[in-house]
Amino acid sequence: MNESTAPSARRLRVAVPTPQHAGLAGLLDYEHPDALPPGSLVRVPLGRRQVLGIVWDDGDPSEAPPDLKPVAEVLALPPLDGAWRALLGFAAAYYQRGLGEMALAALPTALQQLDNAQLARRLKRKPAAPVTREAGASAAAQAPVLNASQQAAVAAVQAQLALPPQAPRPPLLLWGVTGSGKTEVYLHAAALALAEGRQVLVLVPEINLTPQLEARFAARFGAERIATLHSGLTPPQRLRHWLAAHAGTATIVLGTRLAVLASLPRLGLIVVDEEHDASFKAQDGARQSARDLAVLRAHQARVPVMLGSATPSLESWHNAQQGRYLRLDLPDRAAGGALPSLRVLDLSQQQRPKGLRGPGATPPPVAQALLDAIEQRRQRGEQSLLLLNRRGYAPVLHCGACAWKSACPHCTAWRVFHKADRTLRCHHCGFTEPVPRACPDCGNQDIAPIGRGTERLEEQLQALLPEARIARLDADTTSQVGSLERQLAAVHAGEVDVLVGTQMIAKGHDFQRVTLVAALNPDGLLFSSDFRAPERLFALLLQAAGRAGRAGGRAEMWLQTDQPKHPLYLALARHDYPAFAASQLAEREAAGLPPYAHLALLRADSKDPDTAPAFLQAAAEAGQALSGEQAIAWYPPVPHPVARVADHWRWQMLVESPQRAALQRVLAQWVPELHALRRAHKGLARWAIDVDPSAI
């Protein structure tokens, strides 16, 4: 045979979006006439459909299957670089997912529908030219003068940027309270990376927080070089921004957790703001932690990563104590004004406000002393912020005559009474019905709300303070687009005296005229079964305290509690995060929890009550039978804290090891067995492994 005329097709190994559950390795072989560089995006046939795939490498020709299908189309895009592929390869292995599934999920979905003609049209519409090195440097020069601690933090980034590639770069943990000037440090650090012609990735926990940070970056560096990436974008927007990052025309990429897997060919710096925030851990799909992947990505790319927080995660704090991270402290409130002083109100000692006394009366939402303080603020034209972490009118309805309660027929949960539209709503499955006029069981007319949500708080407070202008901010009042901005504008304009809301009001937004912040019932989180609950509570309360007027000198934070002597509140009153972290770390060590142990959770659910626990039991036995690893603890299956949701029974089992590597090895052996086990448990609806779960 004549080699020069025979079309010698190349064999390519392509990552395709086949979930690991399909039993395929994730890489499938295709042929193509020409060599294609790894990272090339291709359209390939898979079964009866065509899918987007990523060329991973040239397969070994000696083990080629006989009949390979040809690549259908090669997308006219620069290939994804080796650093990106290494990151995705690690992430897929670490979180026990298929490589193709993981890699394709990181690409904008709109990319899958585009053909090359459309792609060419999109690429032609180039955004404005990237700012030159000189412009980046001069922008930094216009920036405000930094205080000494801010300068030290920026210098740490500068030093790491100047290191030779192979030198170790410990992640930088920027510790500073609200108002200490973390954002200014990010901006200066970004200017340094931009001045070297590199891209900067900035991660924030929530979509709500992107606009204000985007505005700060745009004002400093120009809007045209910024691309945002978050789930609030339309598919075409998301594609446009992703392409700008991939092409390098966007030099600042700002987004939520999904942005950590963006293609950034000239990455020079990663910033993770509010690094402790639980939103960085995905609760679906591969359940990856964007903060952990950011640290890994920076390490692989040999670039600095800066994690910022007033209340760092215990993992990061521990890493700093161990010398693996470098802690940088911003001790002062740069914007002026001290943190508000904390006043702990012992609820058992407090007088009930007038008008809500007497037998059978609902417990008062606020003690008389707090009510007086709110009224004083109102008369001075200052604002108060009331935090109640429960939306709706009342968490449950109850019949006074029989035992009926507003249970959800599909979940092990109560349906919440929403008075505004007179519905009972399940916050787990969404099941909604009109409120019954009488008890569905016995016909009794006397069905009463038990407990209090923000809706009821607003109503009761209005009765106690008839002249106050009260507004409410929670998921129910901000569901429409633009309504959050509208309501925030009203608060800023001084049209509101008292703002009532869920934790939404504690995050990110500055309220200059607020001089009183009160947490009305935070005790629930003190005794939650979630081992991270105290950490979240401390962060939430300190963050709420930070909302109060940075300018005004007499801001106060009040806290209503039945546990006035609880160590968490005492540490909070002293603004003493290190003491709190030390006590939490001691508890974690004693209990064998992260960061002293590494966890993986196997979750399963089934429509019938028996299949999920039976599958997990078999999985636990299969795990215990695995060879070798000594340092692994296999725990028995237990029901999920909310045992049934949307007619599915949810169970989970925990695997724990003091060594991350040992856990990883055992998971890699275990997962193939789970695929086989799944086939033996027919009624199983779904199962998933959650590596480094946020709660157990």
Added chain:
DNA sequence: AGCACGCCGACT
């Protein structure tokens, strides 16, 4: 996961 094929109940 998709998307087929493949056999058993209520409808035009």
Added chain:
DNA sequence: GTCGGCGTGCTC
């Protein structure tokens, strides 16, 4: 007689 229920099986 068909439309469609989701059980089972495959995708280089």
